[in-house]
Amino acid sequence: MYRTHTCGELSISYVNNEVTLAGWVQRIRDLGAMTFVDLRDRYGITQLVVDENTNTNVVEVLEELGREFVVQAKGTVRERQSKNKNIPTGEVEIALSELKVLSPSKLPPFTIEDKTDGGDDLRMKYRYLDLRRNPVRENLILRAKMAHAVRTYLNLKEFIETETPVLIKSTPEGARDFVVPSRMNEGQFYALPQSPQQFKQLLMVAGFDRYYQIVKCFRDEDLRADRQPEFTQIDCEMSFVEQDDVLEMFEGLTKFMFKDTLGVEVSDFPRMPYTEAMEKYGSDKPDTRFEMLINDITETVKGNNFVVFDSAEYIGAVCAKGCAEYTRKQLDGLTNWVKRPQIGAKGLVYVKCNADGSFKSSVDKFYSQDDLKVWAEKTGAEAGDLILVMSGDKNHMLDALGELRLEMANQLGLRDKKVFKPLWVVDFPLLEWDEESKRFHAMHHPFTSPKPEDIPLMDTDPAKVRANAYDLVINGVEIGGGSVRIFDSALQAKMFSLLGFTKEEAEAQFGFLMNAFKYGAPPHAGIAFGFDRLVSMFAGLDTIRDVIAFPKNNSGRDVMIDSPSPIADAQLDELSLKLDIKEKN
């Protein structure tokens, strides 16, 4: 037996017990005639003591001990003379009778402490050491708790957890596929799933009625702080339901997770149409922790011979509360910020609403105090506020104002990580025009059903068709999305034709699904949550990396195992593959 207790459980009630502990050496404090060793495991830290009464064998072992050695320690629990109130085991210590090195350790490249001195790169290279640290491990424990909550809730609601294949078929729609060559089928490839979409729909045809899976998905696209090439979804599908049924079920799941893992009660989720989100927040994933809504002031401000505004398709404004005192430098900073290529605005007009009721703007030449007063009324600005105005192409400006809104909220500290504001964004457009390929793309995916009342528009004005599609948004982060599916072959065929598929292409790529639908497909709908994002939000983090045990870096590399990597010629031969790497330049 390696241990009788963990390093986190001993307390004053164990005094005089003989115990055996095992763990890692956190730190050694050598005071001369006595030495303290902090022994650490997953559960906590317990102090070991060596003093003049300790037998010499122990003292000898102690000599060679270093950080991160794995040791087994036997001894008697005793009450400390001076107690440490900061740790649960701080009232007791172990007077050692035996000490054994189970496994020595090289000096770690960074310190294994809550506030490590290690940079991201090193931590990733030695991820197994990083995972010894409390904050990182706690993130993964939170993740496990949340996964447990998901299963508890969905099992209770009669969902069947079902595994779907990882080696599937490549389709050109959507993100790039990761592909896997097939040895037994020369020249042919599997693809890793971007989501189990079609399988879960087939499970509905199979009569499973309610399905879920916590499942890895794969997308061969560039990474971000919140995007990894392999990531985890809570993937769900239900039969004989309408949109409201799905929203209700998964609002319930979300609330349950908040309550179960954070002890947080969140109120009912508002439902906001996509167009409202775009026009008021400049985003399809609005952060509703704060107001600062975008106001359309196009008609209000046109016609004063200010060419920039008069020639603009759209003029929008946000009101930053209490920012009238912004200095020239701060305003220039904001202007430069919106002019960066990422935002790409031409400029920024400001109006300061002074405390005395007067206005000071960057366009005083064109607008009177009375004009500006109307602007203030339109944007809800009061004395002390700052109005920020941008003009240009409508969609571009809504986007820019949306970004500006978030930036101002950051500056004003309005994005509290401890506050959670979930909402449903609904009524997404069914289709999205792609300039590059000159055709429509499915905004969600090709199996999303149009709103019944919009079906006639599919022939006349496809861009106007709204879908029975919905996103769960929390604090400006897209946490989940789903839709009511098409279960009628004729409507599905029409959808494929709108997306520019020939009958043959649709047959080749999705024939199995369309075939299945000919054998009695129930009405069904579903949703998928980005589990990594949800965990990182619960943990108050901005990156999903720290809630993934072994994440990849910005270039999609695992720097610990050093992958991806070349494979042997023999392997290529077996796969009948020949590399032809093109010179870059």
Add this chain to the structure above:
RNA sequence: GGUGGCGUAGUUCAGUUGGUUAGAAUGCCGGCCUGUCACGCCGGAGGUCGCGAGUUCGAGUCUCGUCGUCACCGCCA
């Protein structure tokens, strides 16, 4: 594919208009220390300034290239 930041001791960083022997903290090693818990005190070792070219009398510092890393845009049905 693009834009920007960073790369200096084991680690985290500082390093002035280009100028003598490149610093700090922490970690590490040695010594002292009986109640520490970020122990304390004294001493010591530790550097291809990512790599390559260029400008210059002289480059950690300037220029170009390259590699690595991070953030963002494109991309992510």
